[in-house]
Amino acid sequence: IDFIQALQLEGNKEKKEEQEKSEYRKMRMTIEETKKSLPVYPFREPLIEAIRNYQILIVEGETGSGKTTQIPQYLHEAGFTADDKKIGCTQPRRVAAMSVAARVAQEMNVKLGNEVGYSIRFEDCTSDRTVIKYMTDGTLHREFLSEPDLASYSVMIIDEAHERTLHTDILFGLVKDITRFRPDLKLLISSATLDAEKFSKFFDDAPIFRIPGRRFPVDIYYTKAPEADYVDACVVSVLQIHATQPLGDILVFLTGQEEIETCVEMLQERTKKIGKKLKELIILPVYANLPSDMQAKIFDPTPEGARKVVLATNIAETSLTIDNIIYVIDPGFAKQNNFNSKTGMESLMVVPISKASANQRAGRAGRVAPGKCFRLYTAWAYKYELEENTTPEIQRINLGNAVLTLKALGINDLIHFDFLDPPPHETLVLALEQLYALGALNHHGELTKAGRRMAEFPTDPMLAKMLLASEKYKCSEEIVTIAAMLSVNSSIFYRPKDKIIHADTARKNFFHPKGDHLTLMNIYNQWAETEHSVQWCYENFVQYRSMKRARDVREQLASLMDRVEIEMISGVSDDTSIRKAITAELPRWVIYHELVFTSKEFMRQVTEIESKWLLEVAPHYYKSKELEDSTNKKMPKTVGKSSDTK
Ligand code: ADP
Numbered sequence: 170i171d172f173i174q175a176l177q178l179e180g181n182k183e184k185k186e187e188q189e190k191s192e193y194r195k196m197r198m199t200i201e202e203t204k205k206s207l208p209v210y211p212f213r214e215p216l217i218e219a220i221r222n223y224q225i226l227i228v229e230g231e232t233g234s235g236k237t238t239q240i241p242q243y244l245h246e247a248g249f250t251a252d253d254k255k256i257g258c259t260q261p262r263r264v265a266a267m268s269v270a271a272r273v274a275q276e277m278n279v280k281l282g283n284e285v286g287y288s289i290r291f292e293d294c295t296s297d298r299t300v301i302k303y304m305t306d307g308t309l310h311r312e313f314l315s316e317p318d319l320a321s322y323s324v325m326i327i328d329e330a331h332e333r334t335l336h337t338d339i340l341f342g343l344v345k346d347i348t349r350f351r352p353d354l355k356l357l358i359s360s361a362t363l364d365a366e367k368f369s370k371f372f373d374d375a376p377i378f379r380i381p382g383r384r385f386p387v388d389i390y391y392t393k394a395p396e397a398d399y400v401d402a403c404v405v406s407v408l409q410i411h412a413t414q415p416l417g418d419i420l421v422f423l424t425g426q427e428e429i430e431t432c433v434e435m436l437q438e439r440t441k442k443i444g445k446k447l448k449e450l451i452i453l454p455v456y457a458n459l460p461s462d463m464q465a466k467i468f469d470p471t472p473e474g475a476r477k478v479v480l481a482t483n484i485a486e487t488s489l490t491i492d493n494i495i496y497v498i499d500p501g502f503a504k505q506n507n508f509n510s511k512t513g514m515e516s517l518m519v520v521p522i523s524k525a526s527a528n529q530r531a532g533r534a535g536r537v538a539p540g541k542c543f544r545l546y547t548a549w550a551y552k553y554e555l556e557e558n559t560t561p562e563i564q565r566i567n568l569g570n571a572v573l574t575l576k577a578l579g580i581n582d583l584i585h586f587d588f589l590d591p592p593p594h595e596t597l598v599l600a601l602e603q604l605y606a607l608g609a610l611n612h613h614g615e616l617t618k619a620g621r622r623m624a625e626f627p628t629d630p631m632l633a634k635m636l637l638a639s640e641k642y643k644c645s646e647e648i649v650t651i652a653a654m655l656s657v658n659s660s661i662f663y664r665p666k667d668k669i670i671h672a673d674t675a676r677k678n679f680f681h682p683k684g685d686h687l688t689l690m691n692i693y694n695q696w697a698e699t700e701h702s703v704q705w706c707y708e709n710f711v712q713y714r715s716m717k718r719a720r721d722v723r724e725q726l727a728s729l730m731d732r733v734e735i736e737m738i739s740g741v742s743d744d745t746s747i748r749k750a751i752t753a754e755l756p757r758w759v760i761y762h763e764l765v766f767t768s769k770e771f772m773r774q775v776t777e778i779e780s781k782w783l784l785e786v787a788p789h790y791y792k793s794k795e796l797e798d799s800t801n802k803k804m805p806k807t808v809g810k811s812s813d814t815k
């Protein structure tokens with residue numbers, strides 16, 4: 170009997186493998202077909218020809234035409250990766266870099282991280298074999314530090330140029346400079362909207378290659394009156410579409426994780442109540458902190474007879490293309506970073522989008538068939554209240570980090586740096602002042618030794634300073650832990666609605682009387698003692714995912730400490746030394762990691778310090794008299810990075 174069973178099993182296995190193979194063949198077919206159906210496909214040859222003929226080319230095409238996923242493959246096939254050279258492609262968003270790399274690896278039938286890989290802050294998924302490398306614009310910015318001529322690249326694609334993030338804007342100046350002394354480097358600037366002329370002009374009149382779009386008409390609907398609660402309005406709209414409109418997937422634009430989760434819950438509840446009367450509605454969230462396997466779900470084809478609704482941040486505006494979207498719901502808002510150079514305060518607020526954004530969003534409904542876009546605002550508001558374009562990030566955020574990297578690249582004269590649009594003078598001055606206060610620049614504005622070491626860290630200059638200061642106070646292990654915990658963008662704790670009291674009690678158990686930084690350290694250390702247990706996280710209402718990320722970040726930071734030759738020491742120093750090292754971050758009496766304005770001003774991650782420590786850590790900046798005088802003006806204007814509101 171055993172024998173027969175074994176044979177049967179064998180047979181089943183073979184059958185299964187055969188099945189898998191044919192499924193795979195089917196999938197291959199569809200991948201090939203998809204590739205050929207993209208608008209960029211017919212332009213493959215002329216595009217490669219143009220790239221051969223010109224060093225710099227501006228490529229413009231509708232979102233979803235295949236620029237990001239196809240062009241690097243075409244270049245690879247055309248031999249641009251011979252001689253061990255790579256094709257680089259930058260993305261403003263982490264999620265996009267990962268997702269697009271995964272897609273291209275799948276299309277090329279290779280393992281992600283081998284021939285096709287990605288590199289984002291604190292995570293490098295590439296190898297020696299990598300020939301197509303997607304990365305965030307921030308990562309490329311940092312790569313300049315180790316490879317100022319980008320020698321390992323044959324082609325660099327600055328993608329999604331229209332997004333005008335801070336790093337992309339700075340890259341424009343850097344790569345333009347490089348093309349002058351590396352005639353063999355090809356540069357593509359790729360953009361979705363109509364900024365092409367502006368880019369062309371900046372890049373010495375580089376030719377523009379236009380990929381004609383294939384867009385179906387999109388009917389736009391407005392509300393008659395403004396919506397008081399747009400999340401609720403989204404839920405109602407989704408259900409109305411689902412009940413009355415022909416099949417076709419829905420894309421909803423929300424501003425962040427919290428809103429998206431609320432909306433998912435509301436939709437789940439209400440569809441459950443309606444029951445089987447309606448067709449199946451598959452509800453899928455997508456935002457930056459969602460684990461990547463969950464993110465990937467938005468690309469799964471919708472089963473026959475069902476409808477998919479994707480609830481997304483403006484990741485889905487241009488960076489990610491989801492096929493078969495017919496309906497778009499646009500409440501007209503997005504979260505935006507802003508920086509007030511007078512108060513030194515960063516804010517992260519929900520603001521109305523621009524007309525350009527609204528049109529991008531609507532366009533997402535017309536890729537495969539005529540579509541509909543439901544704007545949850547009035548036609549009047551669209552016409553008279555929305556700005557034409559979104560202000561580029563460089564003109565509205567804190568430049569500390571960017572200025573430090575530029576200084577480390579030897580670019581001293583920032584006032585005359587080749588900016589596509591220059592930042593406001595005050596913001597630049599403030600960044601210089603902040604770096605001076607941190608000891609990264611001397612009073613001539615030149616990079617100091619400390620500044621050079623600080624530039625090694627892909628963090629805010631303040632965190633970098635804290636890491637350096639840990640050397641003196643002999644608490645590098647502790648500080649690396651704190652820095653890693655501060656760098657985790659998602660929240661550490663969770664509070665399930667039915668267990669709020671338990672969750673809050675668990676949280677209180679970690680409290681350190683001297684402040685949040687030490688509390689964070691407590692949490693990490695206790696978790697580490699359990700050998701990074703999932704169960705422990707579960708019992709303490711701690712997010713396992715955030716902790717895992719903290720561990721990865723910690724590892725990266727520790728290796729950077731090695732690079733700047735700081736020994737990892739722990740257990741030598743007391744709380745006071747640790748707090749002194751934190752004080753090197755600079756604000757006084759209490760140290761806050763972030764000062765954010767959401768509904769009101771919030772200091773986040775606060776630690777109590779003594780004012781005289783400031784003299785000790787920054788004698789060049791603070792004089793004892795100033796510290797005694799509580800009304801003095803030398804309130805450090807340094808603030809941390811702003812992040813999600815919670
Ligand atoms: P563009 O850069 O011009 O906006 P993309 O190259 O990003 O266009 O997208 C082209 C096509 O690739 C999309 O229509 C979509 O079908 C497909 N695609 C992109 N990313 C993924 C993914 N992660 N999974 C499945 N399909 C994808």
Ligand code: MG
Pocket residue numbers: 233236237238328329487488
């Ligand atoms: Mg793209």
